[in-house]
Amino acid sequence: xxxxxxxxxxxxxxxxxxxxxxxxxxxxxxxxxxxxxxxxxxxxxxxxxxxxxxxxxxxxxxxxxxxxxxxxxxxxxxxxxxxxxxxxxxxxxxxxxxxxxxxxxxxxxxxxxxxxx
Numbered sequence: 001x002x003x004x005x006x007x008x009x010x011x012x013x014x015x016x017x018x019x020x021x022x023x024x025x026x027x028x029x030x031x032x033x034x035x036x037x038x039x040x041x042x043x044x045x046x047x048x049x050x051x052x053x054x055x056x057x058x059x060x061x062x063x064x065x066x067x068x069x070x071x072x073x074x075x076x077x078x079x080x081x082x083x084x085x086x087x088x089x090x091x092x093x094x095x096x097x098x099x100x101x102x103x104x105x106x107x108x109x110x111x112x113x114x115x116x117x
Contacts (some may be wrong), residue, residue, distance in 0.1 A: 001037040003048045006030045008057060014070055014071060017099050021064060028106075031075070035085040048083055052071035056082070068093050072111040080115060086116045099113040 007033075013024040020042035033048050041047050056078050065071050076089050 001035055003033045003050055005050055006011040012061050014032040014068055016066045019099055028094040030092045032090040036087055054081055068109045071110055072109055076113050086115055
């Protein structure tokens with residue numbers, strides 16, 4: 001089973017350029033958490049609480065960091081530490097308006113880690 005949190009929007013000050021640190025920019029975060037699933041799930045203790053995961057993401061996105069790669073690693077580690085049910089985590093972070101002259105589109109990073117359970 002996979003828990004999805006998609007199209008989460010944040011305004012943060014991540015980046016190596018001074019204007020990013022001062023002005024900030026919009027980011028989109030997507031997370032997929034795969035859990036081991038053998039039986040019917042009837043309680044929150046048998047799965048992952050997506051509210052808890054969202055709050056971890058929100059908290060981390062609020063900490064200005066030069067590299068998105070660092071943010072990715074921190075998110076995967078924090079989410080993984082929250083439950084022994086987790087088989088894999090995939091996170092992507094998209095910078096909506098990168099400081100690139102005459103650029104249209106977005107840039108981003110993604111990471112997927114598998115864990116033995």
